[in-house]
Amino acid sequence: MKQRFRVLVGLCLLLAVCYAATFPGRELATRSYMDEASLQAGSALRLAVSALAGHLSRYEPLPELIADHDDIKQLVSDPDNQALRDKANTYLKEINSLLESSDIYVMRMNGDTIAASNYDGPTSFVGENFSYRPYFQDAAKGSQARFYALGTTSLKRGYYFASPIRVSETIRGVIVFKVDIDSIEASWKGGEYKIFVSDPEGIIFMTGSPEWLYSGILPLTEERLERTQASRRYAEAVLKPLPMSEQHMGGHRLITIADGGATREYLTLSHYMNDADWTVSVLMDTSSVHAQARTMLIAVLLSIGLSGLVVAIVLQRRARAQERMRMQIDARSDLEQRVEERTADLARVNQRIKEEIGERRLTERKLRQTQADLIQAGKLAGLGQMSAALSHELNQPLAAAKTYVDSAAMLIARNRVDEARDNLSRISALIDRMASISRHLRNFARKPNEKIGPVSLAAVMADTLEIVSARLKVADATLVVDLGEPSAAVQAGSVRLQQVLVNIITNAADAVEGFDDRRIHVVAASDGAKVILTVRDHGPGVAPSIADRIFDPFFSTKGVGRGLGLGLSISYNIIRDFGGSLSVVNAQDGGAEFRIVLDAAPAISEAAE
Template sequence: MLALSGLLVWGAGEWAAQSELDNQWDNLRRSSEVQTLALRGVATRYSFLPFTAAQQPLVTALLKAPDSERDRAAANVYLETVNAHAGSDVLYVMDTSGRTVASSNWQSPRSFVHQNYSNRPYFSDALAGLAGRFYGVGKTTGEPGLFASAPVRDGDRVIGVVAVKIDMQPIVATWAQLRDPVFVTDALGIVFLGSVSPWLYKTTRPLAAADVQRVRNEEQYGSDWSPVAVPWTLRQQRDEPGMELALPAGGSRYLALNEALPDLGWTLTLTADSRAVALARQQAWALASLASGLLVLAALYWRLRERHLQENQRARIELEQRVQERTHALQQAQAFRQSMEDALLVGMRARDLQGRIVYVNAAMCEMVGYRADELVGQLPPYPYWHPDDLPRHWQDSEMALAGQAAPQGFESRLRHRDGRDVHTMVYTARLIDGDNRNIGWMSSVVDITAQKRAEEQQQQREAQLQRVQRVITVGEMASTLAHELNQPLAALVNYAAAARALAAQGRTDLLADSLTALSDQALRAADIVGRIRRWVRQQPQSREPCDLNVVVDQSLALLLRAEARRHGIPVQLDLAAGPLCVNADRVLLEQVVLNLGLNALQAMQGAQAAHGSAEPESPPPELLLRTRAEAGHALLEVLDRGPGLPPEIAARLFEPFFTTRAEGLGLGLNICRSIVESMGGELQASNREGGGAVFVIRLPEAPEK
């Protein structure tokens, strides 16, 4: 008995240890798949940026004329904007000698501009016409990152290189939260990324002298790097998928699994503490010892049981009687359950693990028009699946059988036997037997055909109502169109007159600029017409992320600055330091800024004409455009030093066709408010302290992409 107990205890310990070891390897494999996807995602997330920037004419122009300060400034601003929207670390351009001529961090104290990176492989690869990728410590910042590059071509000739630096530290921060070490080695076996910082830039195997010299020449891991071995050893495990990683001097031991990433030239290594295997063996020994003791107690109990056999016989007879009573009660409960199922209006369908129908209730049969004996035993595709939705039926069925059905249910269109469509909501749950095993899936099918029809009718009524409302506003849109086209048409006339005068003077250098501006205004007028037509036809607005500061600059460039100069009124800007990103129709928003600015200029011009020269104590006329962020909103304020807003005018300021000017239509401010509100914002007006008026555009601030 003792020998048998000892053999049981030893066997249980070995079985538990092997089982835990297999479980650890399985966990490592699953974790490896997840971490590999995450690592590839971070490494390739911004690989498109160099190719995109290489196509930009600003970059090509700078590389053709690298000493042009204007081209350099334009390229710096472009790279800074693209880098900010993309969220990468640094985006920069190098000429064929490796010297950086423009960079997104051109304003930073550690700017890449004028730095030379000709010794980096990603530069030489791109210069050869290939896409480059290289991980290393930055020569300028000293901070590590992944560098991706692309060539800039002028025809068949490579004239420069665009590169992006990607910060890999976010994924390292994720690894640092794991219990066991995770690290990545390059093709030479050097640890360059991992959750244990003392291991970084150490070698896992001896390096050839040529490889050491190449790493030093490329300054991949810093200018003073030298090969130092990692403080652990790896040993292949017999009949196991991975290796054992052992720290020196009786340190921890880990199971280590390598995952090669050939497309990146890296190897990802994940580890798991092997102490769990020893702990499982010890726990199994304890449980087996307890089981052996229970076997001894069971033998003693058997002898005691024999003594009480007669008493147990009487108890068994009583138990059989109770079983008969319980069986009768169960039969009654089954009959009651069947009656309830037949009375249900909700369809019930049970399937086994292979998808075979094993049960349907009367409501389900009535819903699809098939008898229970025609459905039970059927495998997918079922006869009531709608022929137009077969791919979706297959997808929903496979997800349900895999235990991934949406807990909130999903819609499914079925085809009744008589050919009509039946819209349903399907809710699926596990079918559990008495041994708590999953033996299939039970689905509740609710007929929502009447509800769907009611929703469709309601949608049709709402669509018709919206169409009627838009048709009603066509008259207002005609006035809107006339009002909005006034400014670009006036600009067209001015530019045409200027072009005629320049042509007469033979000044062809300025003539081309005037013709270009004239064409831009014509395109702007066409864009305004197109947007109003799309609005009337119920087409969605073209809303996109845009910087409110850029909108102000564009509006000044279009007309405001020229009009202010013509009226002799200075224009002041007080713009927010950083970008103010909003989701808006850029052209319509520029039109709003133009309208408000022109109104302010006309108000100040009218006040000067009415009162003659300004009084000594009155503030001089000026137009101030100010942007700022406030409580999740982006604000644009248009301030003037005009006559202000009397109470009787302020109350009717945004009414259609209300105007204080003889030549005005009274639609400008009404249209401005409608445009701002269609973008989810609001337009307000008030008197300015010290004289004048303030118009405030408030729009929800959008996150930067």
């Protein structure tokens, strides 16, 4: 009891230590991972800023160079000259295609566009007035101007470079170079970081998250909206505030944004681009940071817990060792009594096992006897079904013999001995025929007591034909036999295999009776170490509803008095005793096909040697 109390007190102290370490430890771990994440986000921010600055710097000197072109100077000197306009339009279109910029256009000092690279397009700038744009106003005063906006005519975002066109030191017009930055924005989509660029009013105009476009990260006050509307920076786009809140942790700026019904926290780093008057921001989802902090904290707690568990296990083992010593003393006194009880129990169990073995052996003998009786009953039932046909088969030779006897007597009376001798030969042949039928019926009806060995299929089929020929005549069926050359031999019992064939062929005769095609095919084929014997008819086939029950005992689809329902069940068990299999399928063009698979045996002559 004292030992358990000590263990309980130790566990309570361990839990108290874990609780005390949880909150400060989590905060320290979060700050540590936040510092690491800030370094990674800073690298991404520098790359984004460098990409933007590099992209824009490619086009910055171009407006001033194009403004110095003679065709451009002549156009602003004589803006109403259509020939000069056409020449300038063609030149601007060629330069725009070469530089892969968005648009290039020339304006007069009143803001009217007189030439543009898209002069022949559906959104041509020619004739449009852009005097309200800050880039025009600054360039008209003689400065190199920059401006980002959503085009009011093309409705495409772009960055505008504007330069004054001087003729003899006099500003006669303004040339504007519009750069498409969609390619940079497209590279931000689907990355690890969310990147956006905001204007001086805090409105996002570039982002890899389309749902944030034209959202304000600063309050959209009336002054900001008025300044944005005055320059028509975003044309008719709807401006909206970005649903966000801001906080700071350990010198890091964290913003929380409601995004699609879910709230996400981001570590945010920003960089102001002085030349473009932009602010580039990189946002990194802090869920991974918190997950790493939780993982580290869990690892620490697990370490503390494992240490406490080790101590508890050591104390518990000591207590168990002492208890085991006491249990061993008690167990020794009980062991002899248990051994005696178990020995008595085993003796009773052994006696019951011996009795059960005797009962099972007796049951097996009875089962074998019952199976043999069922086989014999099946054969006799088959003979009973064919009794009428067999009677006709025997009566016909008897009637013929009677006729031949009467005829022979008349011939002898007339002293026609040779003709009478011929009649006697015919009578002898009929008697041989009747003896052959009787012998086959006697062999078929007797109880088999044969061992499994090599059996010739040809011999078994010949004996089978003697028995089923009468039934085939009644059904007007034709038996087509193809056992191959030479005939195969199988491992079986001759009489029992004959019974299987009689059952299946008789069923086939019943099936084709009344049909147009009354052929029954018996085909044997070798397949390696197996011989496959198929019996196929052209009858109605086996209905799917009874396919699983066709080999069950006492199951029959024939009428009352036409069988016991044992033939196929007995045949199935006979083939299984031979180590083979019996199955039935429906042929593709109609009829049932019984498939007997048996082990191949050496030829009978070889077996005899």
